[in-house]
Amino acid sequence: xxxxxxxxxxxxxxxxxxxxxxxxxxxxxxxxxxxxxxxxxxxxxxxxxxxxxxxxxxxxxxxxxxxxxxxxxxxxxxxxxxxxxxxxxxxxxxxxxxxxxxxxxxxxxxxxxxxxxxxxxxxxxxxxxxxxxxxxxxxxxxxxxxxxxxxxxxxxxxxxxxxxxxxxxxxxxxxxxxxxxxxxxxxxxxxxxxxxxxxxxxxxxxxxxxxxxxxxxxxxxxxxxxxxxxxxxxxxxxxxxxxxxxxxxxxxxxxxxxxxxxxxxxxxxxxxxxxxxxxxxxxxxxxxxxxxxxxxxxxxxxxxxxxxxxxxxxxxxxxxxxxxxxxxxxxxxxxxxxxxxxxxxxxxxxxxxxxxxxxxxxxxxxxxxxxxxxxxxxxxxxxxxxxxxxxxxxxxxxxxxxxxx
Numbered sequence: 001x002x003x004x005x006x007x008x009x010x011x012x013x014x015x016x017x018x019x020x021x022x023x024x025x026x027x028x029x030x031x032x033x034x035x036x037x038x039x040x041x042x043x044x045x046x047x048x049x050x051x052x053x054x055x056x057x058x059x060x061x062x063x064x065x066x067x068x069x070x071x072x073x074x075x076x077x078x079x080x081x082x083x084x085x086x087x088x089x090x091x092x093x094x095x096x097x098x099x100x101x102x103x104x105x106x107x108x109x110x111x112x113x114x115x116x117x118x119x120x121x122x123x124x125x126x127x128x129x130x131x132x133x134x135x136x137x138x139x140x141x142x143x144x145x146x147x148x149x150x151x152x153x154x155x156x157x158x159x160x161x162x163x164x165x166x167x168x169x170x171x172x173x174x175x176x177x178x179x180x181x182x183x184x185x186x187x188x189x190x191x192x193x194x195x196x197x198x199x200x201x202x203x204x205x206x207x208x209x210x211x212x213x214x215x216x217x218x219x220x221x222x223x224x225x226x227x228x229x230x231x232x233x234x235x236x237x238x239x240x241x242x243x244x245x246x247x248x249x250x251x252x253x254x255x256x257x258x259x260x261x262x263x264x265x266x267x268x269x270x271x272x273x274x275x276x277x278x279x280x281x282x283x284x285x286x287x288x289x290x291x292x293x294x295x296x297x298x299x300x301x302x303x304x305x306x307x308x309x310x311x312x313x314x315x316x317x318x319x320x321x322x323x324x325x326x327x328x329x330x331x332x333x334x335x336x337x338x339x340x341x342x343x344x345x346x347x348x349x350x351x352x353x354x355x356x357x358x359x360x361x362x363x364x365x366x367x368x369x370x371x372x373x374x375x376x377x378x379x380x381x382x383x384x385x386x387x388x389x390x391x392x393x394x395x396x397x398x399x400x401x402x403x404x405x
Contacts, residue, residue: 063102063384063391066139066179067302067342070222071262074304074311076346076385083405084361084371084390088124089398092117095380096393099139099179099342101147102386103161108147109391109399110136116149116157117399118164121387124401128164132157139179139219139382141187143201148187150176156189156197158204168204172197179219179259181227183241188227190216196229196237198244208244212237218259218302221267223281230256230269236279248284252277258342259302261310263324268310270299276312276320278327288327292316302342302382304350309364311350313339319352319360321367331367335360341392342382353379353392359400375400 060078067074093113100109106127107119112135118127134153141148145161152175158167178190186207190196192215198207213233220229223238226247230236232255238248254271260279261268266287267279274296278287292314301313309330310322315338321330336356343352348364355378361371377396384391390402 061102061387062104062142063100063386064143065101065141065181066099066219066382067259067261067304068344068384070181070183072181072219072221072259072302073261073263074302074342074344074382075306076344078346078386078388080346080349080351080361080385080388080390081404082370084373084402085405087389087401087403089400090117090119090124090126092393092397092399094135094397095395096397096399097137097380097395098149098393099382100384100391100393100399101140101142102384102389102391103142104145106161107384107391107399107401108140108142108161109393110138110140110149110151111393111397112136113397114151116140116147116159116164118161119399121389121401124399130157130159130164130166134175137177138189141180141182143182146201148180148182148201150178150180150189150191152176154191154193156180156199156204158201170197170199170204170206177217181220181222183222183227184225186241188220188222188241190218190220190229190231192216194231194233196220196227196231196239196244198227198241210237210239210244210246214255217257221260221262223262223265228260228262228267228281230258230260232256236260236267236269238281248281250279250284250286252286257298257300258312261303261305263305268303268305268312268324270301270303270312270314272298272300274298276303276310276322276327278310278324290320290322290327290329292318292320292329292332297338300340301352304343304345306345306364311343311345313341313343313352313354315340317354319343319350319362319367321350321364333360333362333367333369337378340380344383344385346385351383351385351390353381353383355379357394359383359390359392373402
């Protein structure tokens, strides 16, 4: 089922709406000791950890960071209708590589025009826009009505999600393409200055930073009380969120731009050496590696991981579905151009974009095409799925929202 992009461009007039000021609490969890009379410090620690995992689970109404949850699994908790149509489109001033965040009925997305846009999810109407210092490639994170993202000048921003007013900012020494993750009242992200940063979510103060041997392009994944990161120096690292102490470092012998997906203490990531790796985080060893028998191209797309499958796009123009336990190929799908867009699993389907301009929906167990849409522009961004809607941007700066036909 092929549709034309022009069809969506005529659906909605994007009018501006005025800002209003809302007060929000600076407390990450909004919990005071006196409220519950908590005196046992051990219990408080467990409460905080529980809140962090609650963040990681997400809901069907939200898609609050790059891969949908803190473990970066790329699995949606919302369903999608079998038949989709364009509900609205929004034209940004330049290309969109950022993956949209969806929270509390709003869509947040960055653009190469240096603006972060806040739109109404149901209509696509502009609620507000915020001008950063440079292009925005980082995907926004939304936690407790605060938006966190970086720009290519190295500024990391925290905004009030309701008004777009800046709460604080932090200056790194190079561009920030890495999207942020959240745990224990902290935001974590990488920079092209070769550091992984951990900041206080409340005020942006630096809690710790770790120097790597290359650009940190990927988004860090949260695993209980640790953070996992893969850098362009080719190392997989596991660090304590509390103090940044390195617990594990594994040489992958490959340049890595993708973000790790974590499931059952295993990390899954593609490399620029044309391989997809499964890493046992506890044992610090590679359990399996997959490489296509004939086509050897880098993997830039981040993986989606279910109970049974690992799904990852390649610059070989294919989406690969692998057995999660063994790494054996289950099926591959041939797109018309490279697949840098990271796939999202929605129940029994998988959704992704390609630089051929198409958005694909495939059957999860076979790779059969169920639906596709031609945007007429290259797609580097990854899908966001929440509240029964699919949101994705294109290289020509058009943000699409698809809903029930």
